[in-house]
Amino acid sequence: MTRKLVTVSVFGLIGAAILISLGVWQLQRLAWKESVLAEIDARIAAAPVALPATPDPIDDRYLPVAAEGTFTGDPLRVLVSVQGSGPGYRLISVLETGGRRVLVDRGFLAEGVALPPTPQGAVTVTGNLHWPDEIDSFTPDADIARNQWFARDVDAMAAHLETEPTFIVLREISVPDAPITPLPVTAEGIPNNHLGYAVQWFGLALVWLGMTAFLAWRIRRS
Known part of the structure; x- marks a missing residue:
């Protein structure tokens, strides 16, 4: 019975550690994505330059x-x-x-x-x-x-x-163009879901630990 309890506890802690590490990784991705979005916002708002001779869809985006x-x-x-x-x-x-x-x-x-x-x-x-x-x-x-x-x-x-x-x-x-309203480029449409993913992983870790604790309690009772 003790061996069974130890096995369940180890398995539960390892699983929770994996889930927590995934949540931490998503928080790191969140910081990276926010940095990228800040760079895009700065690029969009920079002073305009002359139209490049051969614009590149990657290097010249925004x-x-x-x-x-x-x-x-x-x-x-x-x-x-x-x-x-x-x-x-x-x-x-x-x-x-x-x-x-x-x-x-x-x-x-x-x-x-x-x-x-x-x-x-x-x-x-x-x-x-x-x-x-x-x-x-x-x-x-x-x-x-x-x-x-x-x-x-x-x-x-x-x-x-x-x-x-x-x-x-x-x-x-430079001239009036109403009733047409410009819709400038912004970074708002670029997805940034890493915080939500982190919350999901941390939530799964809590559920995993709760299930492990419940199973350990059942083993101890029996």
């Missing part, structure tokens, strides 16, 4: 840029819902700048609001380079005939509008 040029053509509409504003569209326009054609996410237009005229003449846009990861196996194909897209697929939009796959998410524009 890079703040400023570009001067003219909008051309009709914008693409990407279906989106904004908290507090309801459904609507992101408007994606072509900016011709320095002999280049790039994509600009001008912001949100609420459903039912008439599409305003595209700003004419020279404009200066300030924003962040971005390559959104919004495509999965459930994303419908774009309805080209109705000009309705369901995700910001940079490569597909660039091919459709005959631009380079460079995507600027607008923060500011």
